[in-house]
Amino acid sequence: MAQQHVNETRQARIDPAWVNWAIGRIEADYARSADTHLLPVSLPALPGIALYLKDESSHPTGSLKHRLARSLFLHALCSGWIGPETTIVEASSGSTAVSEAYFARMLGLSFVAVVPASTTCEKISAIETHGGVCHKVDDPKTIYDVAALIAAEQGGHWMDQFTFAERATDWRGNNNIAESIFAQMRREPHPVPTWIVCGAGTGGTSATMGRYVRYFRHPTQICVADPKASVFHRHWHDRTVRLAPEGASLVEGIGRPTVEPSFVPTVIDRMEVVEDEVSIAAARVISRHLGRAVGGSTGTNLVACARLAMSMAANGQNGSIVSILCDSGERYASTIFDDRWLEAKGLNIRSGEERFEHFIALGIFED
Known part of the structure; x- marks a missing residue:
């Protein structure tokens, strides 16, 4: 009011x-402004599955x-x-x-x-x-x-x-992120993604993605990667749940303690719950592979991508997965890329890093 x-x-x-x-x-x-790049991530042990990151860190304001x-x-x-x-x-x-x-x-x-x-x-x-x-x-x-x-x-x-x-962005087109992804995928081996993976802070990105693929009748499914402490995955499973019982996530930018008005659960096909330690580990590993640092929410997305890739491979399914490189890790130099900060928070990411390295190199990800 x-x-x-x-x-x-x-x-x-x-x-x-x-x-x-x-x-x-x-x-x-x-x-x-130029469009943002779509970066392929090599998965040599999973030749039938193509993984891409939409690099949103290249915007003028970095995210x-x-x-x-x-x-x-x-x-x-x-x-x-x-x-x-x-x-x-x-x-x-x-x-x-x-x-x-x-x-x-x-x-x-x-x-x-x-x-x-x-x-x-x-x-x-x-x-x-x-x-x-x-x-x-x-x-x-x-x-x-x-x-x-x-x-x-x-x-x-x-x-x-x-x-x-969720209402300020024109989800039917006008160069929203979904339209950009599908345009850039046109010449790829699997041009229509099997999955698009994103996080939810406001819920606006997942709403845009979900509405866009339905409007253009694509078979693409939308997966939201959500921190364990967030309420969104709880609300998606049970619409009566509107508050998260736990403390705040250490992954900035995604996950909320309360259900936001812009979160539209009905356009989401799957939710993947990711612990902060694993998100941070994945962010640090992919940063080394890309040669530049990415933020923690990108790590959250990549854990969900790894699980989806494993599921596709187990079912003999080929296809593409597109996710989002949300922002640069330079914004988190004093937190997730600082070992002293991790120690102060009681986080041990060694196991998570090893598991995600195995996924990149061997195509195996064990939760």
Whole structure:
């Protein structure tokens, strides 16, 4: 209700000429940007299965959330919620805020990110580099209320990615990530993926993927890789479950303690639950194989890919699996790539690294 009130009181100050200019600025930025790469991952022991990573770290703001931030700004501009004096506010664990800060600065708007106090210093620095201001909260569950309050106090607009992610993106096309993947797969041996694997933070990416494959009648199935501490996999199995009983995941950007409005379970075919230690181990192993660091959520995705590949191989099924390289591991240099941080968290990833190395080299993954 607070969000609706803030938007309604601001509508009289919207300047149509400025909105036209702002949309043009965002479209010009998009025209200057190349599509992200689709990287093949060699699995020599599984010749019938092709694995690819959609490298979203190559966006100007370094993550998958660049697409979301652009869509959220366009959605808000076209809805009459943003004007030339509007302060933009977002509740975010980091990457969405980095991308929104980029677009806010492009339009000359102030930006405030409400982030959990545990957010990595690298992400905080990236938000501030793009001109944003970070408001840290000790309890991650309060970021929504705090963001709404700040927006109301400043006469601003709370972007509310967790509500609008699944509706701000045009899932039928317009260069969303699903359309990009299918276009890039056209000349591959198995051009229509058997599986697309993604995580869920807002739920917007899985919603876009699931709706797109249904709209174009592809046989592709959607798998969501979810941290053990997240509520999403619980809600997918039992719609009455809306809160996770455990603590927060150590994998930033995916998994939530509460079911978000943008999470659409009915477009998901399978959920894979992944423990944090295994996610981090997989992220570190694939980083060595790619020659550059990737974030923990990419590791979560790859564990699900390994399980799907094993299942396909056991059933004598050939095909392709496409997943997402969500962001660069440089944002986690002080956490998942720091052995002292792992030790402080009581995490032992040696076994997980060995198991994922076996998958890459031998095509065997044992949970």
